[in-house]
Amino acid sequence: GNSVTQMEGPVTLSEEAFLTINCTYTATGYPSLFWYVQYPGEGLQLLLKATKADDKGSNKGFEATYRKETTSFHLEKGSVQVSDSAVYFCALIRANAGGTSYGKLTFGQGTILTVHP
Amino acid sequence: EAGVAQSPRYKIIEKRQSVAFWCNPISGHATLYWYQQILGQGPKLLIQFQNNGVVDDSQLPKDRFSAERLKGVDSTLKIQPAKLEDSAVYLCASRPKLRVAGKVHEQFFGPGTRLTVL
Secondary structure (H helix, E strand, C coil): CEEEEECCEEEEEECCCCCCECCCECCCCCEEEEEEEEECCEEEEEEEEEEECEEEEEEEEEEEEEEEEECCCEEEEECCCCHHEEEEEEEEEEECCCCCCCEEECCCCCCEEEEEE | CCEEECCCCCECCCCCCCCEEEECCCCCCCCEEEEECCCCCCCEEEEEEECCCCEEEECCCCCEEEECCHCCCEEEEEEEECHHCCCCEEEEEEEECCCCCCCCCCEEEEEEEEEEEE
């Protein structure tokens, strides 16, 4: 079945440091890939997505590239802020060859990010 | 546009008691999901509805969990009787009905209900 593996956390950084959170996946077919973020006391929010190989998703300074050859979707940000402190989840959903998604999201275990001033 | 609403936000019960959670999806969203998020893990799907019909309940522990979506809008998830291992955050999510070719539909999540079973 489908699965997502994220790097072990938590991750603690100083403000303006470079961030990488690793994510690898196992899936059949043509999965679409996502990063969700969960700020303290809030629900999950979609951060960015990519629907096919070599696509780059980006939002709020975060980026991730869909790498089919390495089955990875690593999250990066060049300069983190205190406000980026949250839990980050990598996820995938099945999609057909035409890119239409269906079914449930499969999540990784989450990575806690804490950014200090 | 209002988001996905859930209540209560927190619930503490004794094991073997019953509990129910409520979800109101975004208006017009036909697909509704319930996920269970145990501390330190990612959310796992319990059940998926399309309107008022069940699409996927393969991961729902049916001996104790039940869910319904009468009239295809609000949904209720019930646990009876609760066990210690049911302590988790229960997330409700919804997405639009139409499956447009080539489009990845975002799921919108509510704030969750944090259940503690003592």
